[in-house]
Amino acid sequence: MTVEEFLSGLERVKRSGNGWMARCPAHEDRHASLSVGEGDDGRILLKCHAGCTNEEVVAARGCTMADLFANTRTTPADSRATVQHRSANPHSSTDSGVAKGDPGSVAGDTVAPLQPDQGGLRACTLEAYSEAKGLPVDFLRTLGLSDAKYADLAAVRMPYVDRDGLEQAVRFRISLDGEDRFRWKSRSKLCLYGLTRVRRARELGYVVLVEGESCAQTLWLHKIPALGIPGANNWKDDRDAPELEGIGTAYVVIEPDKGGQTILNWLASSRLTGSRPPEPEGAEEETDDDAPTMSILRRGMDGSGHFVDIWEEAPVAKGEQPKLPKVKLISLADAKDVSDLYLQDPERFADSFEEALQNAIPYEEHERIASEIRAKAAWDRAGILAKQPRILDVFELELDGAGVVGERRLCKLIYLAITGRFLDRFASIAIKGPSASGKSWTIERVLEFFPPEAYYSLTAMSERALAYGTEPLSHRFLVLFEAAGLESDFASYLVRSLLSEGCVRYETVEKGKDGELRARLVEREGPTGLIVSTTSVSLHPENETRLLSLSATDTPDQTKLVLSRLASDDLREPDLSRWHDLQVWLEGGEHEVAIPYARTLADLVPPVAVRLRRDFRSVLSLIRSHAILHQATRERDEIGRIVATLEDYAIVRDLVFDIVSEGVEATVPATVRELVEAVTTFDEPISVAKLALTLGLDKSATSRRWQNARARGYLRNLEDKRGKPAKIVLGEPLPDDVEILPSVELLEERCTVAGASGEVPRVLAADVVECIVCSSPYELDDEHPERLRCPTCAGEVAA
Numbered sequence: 001m002t003v004e005e006f007l008s009g010l011e012r013v014k015r016s017g018n019g020w021m022a023r024c025p026a027h028e029d030r031h032a033s034l035s036v037g038e039g040d041d042g043r044i045l046l047k048c049h050a051g052c053t054n055e056e057v058v059a060a061r062g063c064t065m066a067d068l069f070a071n072t073r074t075t076p077a078d079s080r081a082t083v084q085h086r087s088a089n090p091h092s093s094t095d096s097g098v099a100k101g102d103p104g105s106v107a108g109d110t111v112a113p114l115q116p117d118q119g120g121l122r123a124c125t126l127e128a129y130s131e132a133k134g135l136p137v138d139f140l141r142t143l144g145l146s147d148a149k150y151a152d153l154a155a156v157r158m159p160y161v162d163r164d165g166l167e168q169a170v171r172f173r174i175s176l177d178g179e180d181r182f183r184w185k186s187r188s189k190l191c192l193y194g195l196t197r198v199r200r201a202r203e204l205g206y207v208v209l210v211e212g213e214s215c216a217q218t219l220w221l222h223k224i225p226a227l228g229i230p231g232a233n234n235w236k237d238d239r240d241a242p243e244l245e246g247i248g249t250a251y252v253v254i255e256p257d258k259g260g261q262t263i264l265n266w267l268a269s270s271r272l273t274g275s276r277p278p279e280p281e282g283a284e285e286e287t288d289d290d291a292p293t294m295s296i297l298r299r300g301m302d303g304s305g306h307f308v309d310i311w312e313e314a315p316v317a318k319g320e321q322p323k324l325p326k327v328k329l330i331s332l333a334d335a336k337d338v339s340d341l342y343l344q345d346p347e348r349f350a351d352s353f354e355e356a357l358q359n360a361i362p363y364e365e366h367e368r369i370a371s372e373i374r375a376k377a378a379w380d381r382a383g384i385l386a387k388q389p390r391i392l393d394v395f396e397l398e399l400d401g402a403g404v405v406g407e408r409r410l411c412k413l414i415y416l417a418i419t420g421r422f423l424d425r426f427a428s429i430a431i432k433g434p435s436a437s438g439k440s441w442t443i444e445r446v447l448e449f450f451p452p453e454a455y456y457s458l459t460a461m462s463e464r465a466l467a468y469g470t471e472p473l474s475h476r477f478l479v480l481f482e483a484a485g486l487e488s489d490f491a492s493y494l495v496r497s498l499l500s501e502g503c504v505r506y507e508t509v510e511k512g513k514d515g516e517l518r519a520r521l522v523e524r525e526g527p528t529g530l531i532v533s534t535t536s537v538s539l540h541p542e543n544e545t546r547l548l549s550l551s552a553t554d555t556p557d558q559t560k561l562v563l564s565r566l567a568s569d570d571l572r573e574p575d576l577s578r579w580h581d582l583q584v585w586l587e588g589g590e591h592e593v594a595i596p597y598a599r600t601l602a603d604l605v606p607p608v609a610v611r612l613r614r615d616f617r618s619v620l621s622l623i624r625s626h627a628i629l630h631q632a633t634r635e636r637d638e639i640g641r642i643v644a645t646l647e648d649y650a651i652v653r654d655l656v657f658d659i660v661s662e663g664v665e666a667t668v669p670a671t672v673r674e675l676v677e678a679v680t681t682f683d684e685p686i687s688v689a690k691l692a693l694t695l696g697l698d699k700s701a702t703s704r705r706w707q708n709a710r711a712r713g714y715l716r717n718l719e720d721k722r723g724k725p726a727k728i729v730l731g732e733p734l735p736d737d738v739e740i741l742p743s744v745e746l747l748e749e750r751c752t753v754a755g756a757s758g759e760v761p762r763v764l765a766a767d768v769v770e771c772i773v774c775s776s777p778y779e780l781d782d783e784h785p786e787r788l789r790c791p792t793c794a795g796e797v798a799a
Helices: 003-007 054-061 065-069 126-133 137-142 195-204 213-221 237-244 258-269 338-344 346-358 363-386 391-401 408-422 439-447 489-500 556-567 576-587 598-604 612-629 646-663 670-679 688-695 699-712 744-750
Strands: 014-016 019-022 034-038 044-048 146-150 153-161 167-173 182-184 206-211 226-229 249-253 293-301 307-315 326-330 429-432 455-458 476-480 503-511 517-525 528-534 548-551 715-717 728-730 767-770 777-780
Touching: 003 034, 044 054, 044 065, 054 065, 054 167, 065 137, 126 137, 126 213, 137 213, 195 206, 195 226, 195 237, 206 213, 206 258, 213 226, 213 338, 226 237, 326 363, 338 346, 363 391, 363 576, 391 408, 391 576, 391 612, 408 429, 408 439, 408 476, 408 528, 408 548, 408 576, 408 612, 408 646, 429 439, 439 528, 489 503, 489 528, 548 646, 598 744, 612 646, 646 744, 670 688, 670 699, 670 715, 670 728, 688 699, 699 715
Parallel strands: 206 226, 206 249, 249 326, 429 528, 429 548, 455 476, 476 528
Antiparallel strands: 014 019, 019 034, 034 044, 146 153, 153 167, 167 182, 293 307, 503 517, 715 728, 767 777
């Protein structure tokens, strides 16, 4: 199309300098706001001063972007290199080459020579870019690429458009070499490069995701459906992943550089590789205008009676939502990227890329292999530590170098809880204490022994952060250094959901761009554990029962130890790398644990409170955590599970026996008992200040203990006027302590533990009998009647 032909379809055309002005057909133009010109090479130049994009103008004019370049004058081919091309779509049913006259055809097309260097780097003009990438100039123009100026530098303008072809962003390539090669146009709305090709990808059943524009352009030249990621760091899952719905397979090219590793990192948390929540049963089909749709290709007949391909937007039943593609990873061996593979041997590119597609591996397989490699490397560095019979004792010795004094039980419990993140359910912890008692410091030091992916720490958060945050929480611990972020009812609800249900499913109403209100389901996948510190005596009642609560030590002896540590310069920094490697090895290890004595332990725990249902689960989780931590020295059962021993229970019991008892109020905390006994020595009401003097504590620590004792009913305050010193007197009598978790000796007496003795429970088949110890059903093998041990508790089986 010539410029005269283009002008013939416009209104109120008049000369203006070296060009023309006319009414813009893309908007209701009362003035001539469209500038039309002709480039030196014959291309048609457009600019709407009202803001319409060239694509909008061309579409309204009834032509295409390619028409603007149809009359482009080119230099004779004998002075330029040529690149031959044939069809190379490995999934296409077309065997012939590119049809003559096809814009993507290279046969007979020419590639322009490079321009002179500018500032030591090759100037980036369209012709220079054409030769550098081996792509025909005319083909690039059909994609909307054009020469431009960016800050007085020669540049190639590359438009990013949406599915309808409307320009959303513009990227300028300002250099062919060096690190600094790209600039984004201001106010660009990033999206995947080549979205107009999504329909074709759905039809073929696959798409190739590449990093950047030149690789996508190379694949388009060869009729391969591809989308370009606008930079490895610019993938946005909520924006980009839905664009791939309805496509069978997404091949992702992983380049051997930092960009490739970046892509692997976001793939790990992308919905492309994550599990999709099941649709609710009995979901009815959407019938309103807001119902989801998908593009359907069907054969139809036009007005002349000819069969044509017709794309239609068809409604999709809720239970039949378009699915995200399966992800496969492509490695290009000796090539840096797709463009490099093409430039190495243009004639063999089709075969080479087809081979790469055939060798692509599923993402899950990649993760399995990568996990095994990481685990093996980690074992080489941390194997000695993993084989230690009591790893928590080694951890305790390392705490001195980490600057932690005292608080050994607290540190061990935090370490054990976070190690249990590999389980489906794990124990959560609340750490209480007065300000400056070292709660946050202790947590921070323990976290240093874990890789960053094990936890997500915050000093505070808004009440809706858990619902709308994007940080992955699955099999991680959320660490809050102050419980103030959980004070609202809504935040507490979200925490309860995350801890109890293992996920957050929160439905809200949001206003769309059209002003209409629509329901939106926000989901955060777990399971997730919680470690929180607080100066409060208690948390929200519903959250309190989901956490194991323990207090930071606030005694003068502990303060003395802290002061001595602060004055000492003899600190030995621990080798944290081996502890990180230990966790990496555990991540790739076995996470299923069998507790042969679980049923017997349950029978020995007195059912004194409903809360025990949750606390007992936490105890079992900690036992499993300790067994996972020591899996290098634990036996396995016949289906590969780690078999927990009595030692696992013994360690956990030492850490939590009083916490569990105090949680169900079967035991009075030692600090509370000490306080109450001090009050009994006075014949008259006593103040907090006098109690602090009697106990040798500061007023803050004494006040916390008084509040705790008062909440439990063991002490009362006779002073009813606010602001007056308390008049503390005795309340209800102290109860006798009840042992909730049985001793190791009692448990051993009641049950012979298979794991502790080295025997592995057997899984047999035949007649079912009942274990006389735990009453579990047990199948005997007729051919081996001598096998009379219960696989649940290893007790004797009734013959």
